Amino acid sequence: MAETKIPYKIYLNESEMPDKWYNVRADMKNKPAPLLNPATHEPMKPEELGVVFCDELVAQELDNTNPYIEIPQEIRDFYKMYRPSPLVRAYCLEEKLQTPAKIYYKFEGNNTSGSHKLNSAIAQAYYAKKQGLKGVTTETGAGQWGTALSMACSYLGLDCKVYMVKCSYEQKPFRREVMRTYGASVIPSPSMTTQVGQKILAEHPDTTGSLGCAISEAVEVAVTNEGYRYVLGSVLNQVLLHQSIIGMETKIAMDKYGIKPDIIIGCAGGGSNLGGLISPFMGEKLRGEADYQFIAVEPASCPSFTRGTYAYDFCDTGMICPLAKMYTLGCDFIPSPNHAGGLRYHGMSPVLSQLYDDGLMEARSVIQTDVFEAAEAFARVEGILPAPESSHAIRVAIDEALKCKETGEEKTILFGLTGTGYFDMYAYEKFHNGEMGDYIPTDEELAKYRAALPKVD
Amino acid sequence: MAETKIPYKIYLNESEMPDKWYNVRADMKNKPAPLLNPATHEPMKPEELGVVFCDELVAQELDNTNPYIEIPQEIRDFYKMYRPSPLVRAYCLEEKLQTPAKIYYKFEGNNTSGSHKLNSAIAQAYYAKKQGLKGVTTETGAGQWGTALSMACSYLGLDCKVYMVKCSYEQKPFRREVMRTYGASVIPSPSMTTQVGQKILAEHPDTTGSLGCAISEAVEVAVTNEGYRYVLGSVLNQVLLHQSIIGMETKIAMDKYGIKPDIIIGCAGGGSNLGGLISPFMGEKLRGEADYQFIAVEPASCPSFTRGTYAYDFCDTGMICPLAKMYTLGCDFIPSPNHAGGLRYHGMSPVLSQLYDDGLMEARSVIQTDVFEAAEAFARVEGILPAPESSHAIRVAIDEALKCKETGEEKTILFGLTGTGYFDMYAYEKFHNGEMGDYIPTDEELAKYRAALPKVD
Numbered sequence: 001m002a003e004t005k006i007p008y009k010i011y012l013n014e015s016e017m018p019d020k021w022y023n024v025r026a027d028m029k030n031k032p033a034p035l036l037n038p039a040t041h042e043p044m045k046p047e048e049l050g051v052v053f054c055d056e057l058v059a060q061e062l063d064n065t066n067p068y069i070e071i072p073q074e075i076r077d078f079y080k081m082y083r084p085s086p087l088v089r090a091y092c093l094e095e096k097l098q099t100p101a102k103i104y105y106k107f108e109g110n111n112t113s114g115s116h117k118l119n120s121a122i123a124q125a126y127y128a129k130k131q132g133l134k135g136v137t138t139e140t141g142a143g144q145w146g147t148a149l150s151m152a153c154s155y156l157g158l159d160c161k162v163y164m165v166k167c168s169y170e171q172k173p174f175r176r177e178v179m180r181t182y183g184a185s186v187i188p189s190p191s192m193t194t195q196v197g198q199k200i201l202a203e204h205p206d207t208t209g210s211l212g213c214a215i216s217e218a219v220e221v222a223v224t225n226e227g228y229r230y231v232l233g234s235v236l237n238q239v240l241l242h243q244s245i246i247g248m249e250t251k252i253a254m255d256k257y258g259i260k261p262d263i264i265i266g267c268a269g270g271g272s273n274l275g276g277l278i279s280p281f282m283g284e285k286l287r288g289e290a291d292y293q294f295i296a297v298e299p300a301s302c303p304s305f306t307r308g309t310y311a312y313d314f315c316d317t318g319m320i321c322p323l324a325k326m327y328t329l330g331c332d333f334i335p336s337p338n339h340a341g342g343l344r345y346h347g348m349s350p351v352l353s354q355l356y357d358d359g360l361m362e363a364r365s366v367i368q369t370d371v372f373e374a375a376e377a378f379a380r381v382e383g384i385l386p387a388p389e390s391s392h393a394i395r396v397a398i399d400e401a402l403k404c405k406e407t408g409e410e411k412t413i414l415f416g417l418t419g420t421g422y423f424d425m426y427a428y429e430k431f432h433n434g435e436m437g438d439y440i441p442t443d444e445e446l447a448k449y450r451a452a453l454p455k456v457d
Numbered sequence: 458m459a460e461t462k463i464p465y466k467i468y469l470n471e472s473e474m475p476d477k478w479y480n481v482r483a484d485m486k487n488k489p490a491p492l493l494n495p496a497t498h499e500p501m502k503p504e505e506l507g508v509v510f511c512d513e514l515v516a517q518e519l520d521n522t523n524p525y526i527e528i529p530q531e532i533r534d535f536y537k538m539y540r541p542s543p544l545v546r547a548y549c550l551e552e553k554l555q556t557p558a559k560i561y562y563k564f565e566g567n568n569t570s571g572s573h574k575l576n577s578a579i580a581q582a583y584y585a586k587k588q589g590l591k592g593v594t595t596e597t598g599a600g601q602w603g604t605a606l607s608m609a610c611s612y613l614g615l616d617c618k619v620y621m622v623k624c625s626y627e628q629k630p631f632r633r634e635v636m637r638t639y640g641a642s643v644i645p646s647p648s649m650t651t652q653v654g655q656k657i658l659a660e661h662p663d664t665t666g667s668l669g670c671a672i673s674e675a676v677e678v679a680v681t682n683e684g685y686r687y688v689l690g691s692v693l694n695q696v697l698l699h700q701s702i703i704g705m706e707t708k709i710a711m712d713k714y715g716i717k718p719d720i721i722i723g724c725a726g727g728g729s730n731l732g733g734l735i736s737p738f739m740g741e742k743l744r745g746e747a748d749y750q751f752i753a754v755e756p757a758s759c760p761s762f763t764r765g766t767y768a769y770d771f772c773d774t775g776m777i778c779p780l781a782k783m784y785t786l787g788c789d790f791i792p793s794p795n796h797a798g799g800l801r802y803h804g805m806s807p808v809l810s811q812l813y814d815d816g817l818m819e820a821r822s823v824i825q826t827d828v829f830e831a832a833e834a835f836a837r838v839e840g841i842l843p844a845p846e847s848s849h850a851i852r853v854a855i856d857e858a859l860k861c862k863e864t865g866e867e868k869t870i871l872f873g874l875t876g877t878g879y880f881d882m883y884a885y886e887k888f889h890n891g892e893m894g895d896y897i898p899t900d901e902e903l904a905k906y907r908a909a910l911p912k913v914d
Contacts, residue, residue, distance in 0.1 A: 007471045008537040014464045080465040081549065081840045092538065092612075110567050112842040112877070154837040155549075174631075174882035180889050181836055379638055380611040383538045385569040420569070422879040425631035432637050 033325035082111035113148035115419030134227035135159025139214030143175030145233030150182035166209035216318025234270025243276025271349030294361035305363035330449025336439035340427035483524035490782035539568035570605035572876030591684035592616025596671030600632030602690030607639035624665035673775025691727025700733025728806030751818035762820035787906025793896035797884035
């Protein structure tokens with residue numbers, strides 16, 4: 001490989017790291033729709049949200065006007081433990097594909113939680129601590145968010161209760177042990193520790209759980225225990241705000257080397273990584289300063305953008321959370337248990353939903369065997385073993401690079417590599433053994449859940 | 458935490474990365490003893506070693522005179538995929554311990570193999586490829602070396618056969634899947650695929666295997682198959698040479714910021730990480746340019762330095778490898794199966810053995826519950842979940858920092874954090890559940906293996 005001007009990995013100096021988060025809502029003409037009270041269908045008031053969330057996070061959730069929000073020094077110190085994350089030029093992948101495209105990825109997996117989730121976990125834990133709380137509750141599916149929150153709480157000395165979707169709890173005992181290493185309590189969901197869990201277990205004694213159900217339990221514990229609040233790892237506006245650190249670091253690094261991406265790609269479950277990565281670039285597009293092609297990639301098993309409805313829906317199965325307007329498959333939709341690729345949430349970030357509805361970004365769905373094929377090819381040349389979630393973005397980045405090979409275009413492709421797959425080897429094993437199928441919901445199935453969406457005027 | 462001049466993490470620029478390995482043997486007055494032919498007890502000739510190892514690696518193995526060896530450009534390109542590794546100032550650990558000591562660690566776990574092993578794997582695979590070979594064979598215990606070699610072979614398009622100690626193969630199916638992701642064949646050892654494996658299974662049908670036994674099988678396959686050679690992840694002089702990249706990067710980073718370590722600590726199994734980390738510092742000490750305190754840390758379950766004998770011994774159970782003069786517990790010694798902390802090899806690098814025998818470095822043994830206690834404390838404040846192996850060094854670094862707290866000394870402590878513990882959660886689980894004991898061999902047991910050492914004049 002020839003000597004090149006752009007290094008394999010661009011690391012910012014600590015002094016170049018952003019000291020503010022960027023709030024893309026400030027530049028959106030059409031703001032994301034407000035959260036609604038599920039009983040009255042009126043916009044949630046700060047004091048209502050304050051029962052569930054920490055006060056400063058409520059303020060961030062509702063702030064549609066301030067473009068920049070200062071990152072507190074304590075959070076910046078924590079960020080320095082594992083940030084800046086590298087922006088990697090995928091020279092080896094380019095060579096393997098023999099593409100004229102230039103491929104970059106922002107790698108967020110170099111921390112023990114294994115993903116970008118830590119960026120928001122430390123922020124949410126910090127504001128809980130600052131408010132004098134005892135602890136926080138949350139849910140986790142694959143376990144990345146739960147691990148991230150455990151790490152943040154351990155660092156700050158907060159109690160941390162994690163409701164882990166039962167099938168993950170059983171299939172991923174090692175994820176559970178990582179959380180225990182960081183001192184968290186991990187409870188399989190649904191559980192008998194909550195009323196909503198008891199109700200779900202009474203109706204579906206054999207259920208293996210879902211994210212929506214675990215959210216309901218975690219929220220119930222937060223609102224019924226003195227000194228606790230609930231925190232969430234994706235979907236919410238505040239989470240996208242914290243995750244903007246990904247995009248801001250990326251932009252600073254690219255500007256430093258005079259790189260301008262043509263296409264920006266991210267996987268999308270609840271939208272935290274994609275929203276964070278694209279934020280500052282989307283800001284430029286919204287302000288008319290630059291143009292980019294944004295592509296959200298979701299699993300064909302859980303296609304909220306590509307086959308969902310833009311409507312108000314419940315965020316949780318227990319229907320105790322506020323209603324959010326988002327691209328959704330319906331709050332009772334659960335992807336096939338055979339779907340191993342993550343990104344299982346039924347809805348999508350309200351911010352991204354609005355941007356998508358306004359035609360400012362695209363979405364594609366991909367089947368999981370194609371995703372794992374891309375994951376393995378990437379691992380073999382770039383070294384990093386990617387998380388199945390992140391591999392959705394790899395798949396489309398490779399597809400776009402191969403298009404460039406056909407057309408001869410030298411496009412610059414940027415994608416988010418959100419995490420590592422060390423705790424997903426069971427899925428990789430299924431793929432190696434040829435036992436991984438593809439699971440696409442039928443139109444009839446989706447219509448059933450669509451019909452059950454709440455009616456909101 | 459106050460703003461400081463030394464960043465949390467020091468990353469070299471790619472242009473500052475070393476382009477040569479440092480060969481500490483060149484500066485040793487007493488050279489490590491030569492490998493001997495197990496039949497004749499004569500020093501192994503290059504042509505004899507060439508049956509087992511690649512030619513250029515034989516030359517490196519025997520080179521006691523050249524202080525610097527050029528790193529081929531292809532290897533430097535591969536290094537850029539995951540290096541430079543960060544030198545981390547452990548501000549959070551210092552604050553937690555309330556010590557006046559300044560603690561640094563060189564973190565080698567930020568790559569998919571999860572450890573420093575990749576530094577030598579790519580070098581050995583490169584020379585095999587250059588020699589036009591079809592593939593390489595090796596053994597692996599915990600799986601770090603096997604994973605590293607799989608990654609390197611996949612990158613270069615070489616076949617890779619890994620003999621994995623049977624108990625690890627069964628207890629760590631996910632490690633096996635990572636190797637399969639990189640295209641390696643993984644065979645549980647002892648196996649029926651080799652004569653030595655068949656012999657061991659006939660004598661001990663219930664054996665769960667050992668590193669010494671897996672080495673014998675891998676060597677047999679290499680010497681009986683056209684186009685294959687054997688590669689080893691530790692112990693050998695060549696491996697320490699490749700691992701000197703760790704120490705050289707560390708020294709460049711420290712010199713850049715005017716930091717001089719007083720104490721340098723590393724865990725020691727076969728010696729690859731410790732040897733690599735200390736090499737350039739030891740060179741200064743050997744040349745009388747500077748002085749450092751070096752501490753090798755080994756498990757009390759497998760105490761080759763602290764309770765072994767400096768003598769010629771077999772490197773493998775099948776006794777088909779050359780004899781090496783080293784601190785050894787005897788080639789039939791196997792640590793208690795309840796020992797979960799890694800570093801299970803019966804012998805120690807001949808280079809480190811000679812340095813230790815010359816009084817140039819110290820050694821300490823630690824019990825595994827103390828090691829896991831240090832690991833968990835470290836994880837909670839520094840974020841990184843450490844490998845059990847690496848946590849031996851953490852234990853002694855903490856002990857030394859606490860001594861400084863008592864005396865008020867502001868010593869600078871450097872230790873090697875060789876890897877991550879994502880595939881060791883079974884051991885962490887035992888620790889959390891209070892089921893982890895400490896296993897220290899008795900004097901009688903050690904005497905039995907000592908009496909069986911080969912007689913070499």
